[in-house]
Amino acid sequence: MRYERPTTLQAASQLLAKEKGSAYVLAGGTDLLVRLRTGFIEPDLIVDIKRIASTRTIAKTATGFKIGAAVSGAELGENAALKKAWPGVVEAANLIGSKQVQGRATMTGNLCNASPAADSVPALVAAAAKVVIAGPKGKRTIPVEQVPVGPGKTSLKKGEIIEAILLPKRPARSGDAYLRFIPRTEMDIAVVGVGVSLTLDAKGIVTAARVSLGAVAPTVLLVPAAAKAIIGTKLDAKALDALAAAASAACKPIDDKRGTKDYRIKVAGVLAKRAAKIAQQRAGGK
Amino acid sequence: MSSIKVSTTINGDPTEYVCEADETLLDVLRNRLGLTGAKEGCSTGDCGACSVTIDGRLTCSCLVLGAEMDGAEIGTIEGMASGEKLHPLQKKFIEHAALQCGICTPGFLIAAKSLLDHNPKPTETEVRFALAGNLCRCTGYDKIVRAVMDTAAEMRRA
Ligand SMILES: Cc1cc2nc3c(=O)[nH]c(=O)nc-3n(C[C@H](O)[C@H](O)[C@H](O)COP(=O)(O)OP(=O)(O)OC[C@H]3O[C@@H](n4cnc5c(N)ncnc54)[C@H](O)[C@@H]3O)c2cc1C
Ligand code: FES
Ligand code: FES
Numbered sequence: 212m213r214y215e216r217p218t219t220l221q222a223a224s225q226l227l228a229k230e231k232g233s234a235y236v237l238a239g240g241t242d243l244l245v246r247l248r249t250g251f252i253e254p255d256l257i258v259d260i261k262r263i264a265s266t267r268t269i270a271k272t273a274t275g276f277k278i279g280a281a282v283s284g285a286e287l288g289e290n291a292a293l294k295k296a297w298p299g300v301v302e303a304a305n306l307i308g309s310k311q312v313q314g315r316a317t318m319t320g321n322l323c324n325a326s327p328a329a330d331s332v333p334a335l336v337a338a339a340a341k342v343v344i345a346g347p348k349g350k351r352t353i354p355v356e357q358v359p360v361g362p363g364k365t366s367l368k369k370g371e372i373i374e375a376i377l378l379p380k381r382p383a384r385s386g387d388a389y390l391r392f393i394p395r396t397e398m399d400i401a402v403v404g405v406g407v408s409l410t411l412d413a414k415g416i417v418t419a420a421r422v423s424l425g426a427v428a429p430t431v432l433l434v435p436a437a438a439k440a441i442i443g444t445k446l447d448a449k450a451l452d453a454l455a456a457a458a459s460a461a462c463k464p465i466d467d468k469r470g471t472k473d474y475r476i477k478v479a480g481v482l483a484k485r486a487a488k489i490a491q492q493r494a495g496g497k
Numbered sequence: 498m499s500s501i502k503v504s505t506t507i508n509g510d511p512t513e514y515v516c517e518a519d520e521t522l523l524d525v526l527r528n529r530l531g532l533t534g535a536k537e538g539c540s541t542g543d544c545g546a547c548s549v550t551i552d553g554r555l556t557c558s559c560l561v562l563g564a565e566m567d568g569a570e571i572g573t574i575e576g577m578a579s580g581e582k583l584h585p586l587q588k589k590f591i592e593h594a595a596l597q598c599g600i601c602t603p604g605f606l607i608a609a610k611s612l613l614d615h616n617p618k619p620t621e622t623e624v625r626f627a628l629a630g631n632l633c634r635c636t637g638y639d640k641i642v643r644a645v646m647d648t649a650a651e652m653r654r655a
Contacts, residue, residue, distance in 0.1 A: 213518055214565075241560050244542075244561070244562070248541065248559070257562075283554070285554060315554075
């Protein structure tokens with residue numbers, strides 16, 4: 212195995228593209244190192260992106276936030292402006308692992324690891340986040356939900372690296388939230404995760420919403436029907452029930468030791484309601 | 498396999514080592530540098546026995562490659578006491594009998610110090626959450642939590 216630490220995206224992309232054996236990007240390493248140590252993968256080349264300056268910063272731009280691919284969960288939690296604009300995204304990222312894991316783990320790694328239960332991904336999908344991908348043929352930008360295509364699989368092509376995650380600018384009266392259910396209070400994998408982002412008008416009526424579910428299908432889901440159930444409402448009991456029903460209906464879960472299908476379907480609805488209420492409060496509604 | 502040369506600072510001392518690309522920082526500390534304070538409990542990031550700080554941030558050294566450390570500042574348990582003088586956390590761990598076999602202790606001390614550096618007045622809940630990445634098979638955690646709370650109180654008085 213070789214270890215490379217290039218300082219430009221171009222060089223990193225070329226190293227990956229040229230490699231004949233198996234090559235992996237290294238960000239925080241909290242997934243990659245576990246897979247390496249357990250013999251699950253045997254890389255010929257590891258390309259550490261942490262020396263590439265643009266992957267290390269959180270920038271507030273005219274169109275929102277640009278979060279470098281190597282920014283750790285701990286760094287996200289310390290950025291007051293980001294936390295204020297996107298509390299749900301930051302809380303989701305900060306749920307990943309322990310304080311030790313937070314010191315390294317990135318949202319981009321969480322996304323590219325492509326676990327159906329990745330905690331930050333439903334929050335990013337609800338937030339309508341995009342990723343900037345750098346590759347041998349230049350850069351392209353795609354919605355976050357198009358990155359994972361199945362458990363452990365992404366749509367990234369050979370030589371492609373995610374440079375940053377883009378979060379859009381928030382209209383007034385907007386809020387987001389992420390909730391997960393785990394049997395413990397910390398250090399566990401989501402049985403169900405729900406991200407909700409919404410915008411209210413001056414009267415408190417939901418004018419825009421996105422709802423996303425984790426751990427209930429092979430990839431994180433965007434559920435337009437669940438958003439539709441609350442748009443045009445003040446999140447009264449009827450709207451919340453419709454939201455829960457739409458969220459449950461979208462689930463295609465598996466049975467495993469963490470939860471049965473029926474349980475996941477039910478909990479997805481319950482969490483969707485709760486997350487929507489939190490997002491509403493954060494948007495200044497009640 | 499090609500060996501990689503790495504220059505770091507460990508507990509304030511400039512340190513150079515050579516390692517293989519697939520060696521973890523934990524391997525380097527224990528097997529190459531003789532710093533055996535960090536323990537290997539799981540090597541999958543779950544137990545926290547290998548906790549160190551890298552550029553001031555708490556991390557599991559089993560989840561980091563030795564090769565990644567060029568230019569980094571590493572803090573290990575060996576740097577916690579000043580000479581013979583124990584850190585207040587170390588003293589309180591002894592006083593409260595917050596250890597039995599001791600395998601988890603270096604990790605708990607590093608994690609607890611990192612907490613107190615950022616939050617000198619944690620609540621019990623904050624202490625428990627901050628130490629959730631450290632597992633102990635012996636003590637049942639209560640004595641550890643009490644030792645950390647007591648240290649925080651004493652350091653605030655000092
Ligand atoms: C003890 C422990 C607890 C955990 N708890 C949780 C949890 O509660 N919730 C959760 O969701 N996850 C959890 N995880 C999993 C892991 O920490 C997260 O998925 C984390 O966000 C991964 O980020 P990373 O930067 O460490 O990724 P890395 O390990 O560096 O990379 C992960 C994958 O993504 C690829 N990759 C990384 N960056 C890029 C890039 N910029 N471009 C292209 N590909 C890239 C890598 O090649 C690799 O395949 C836990 C892990 C551990 C060890
Ligand atoms: S040995 Fe590193 S966390 Fe257990
Ligand atoms: S004292 Fe034995 S594991 Fe904690």
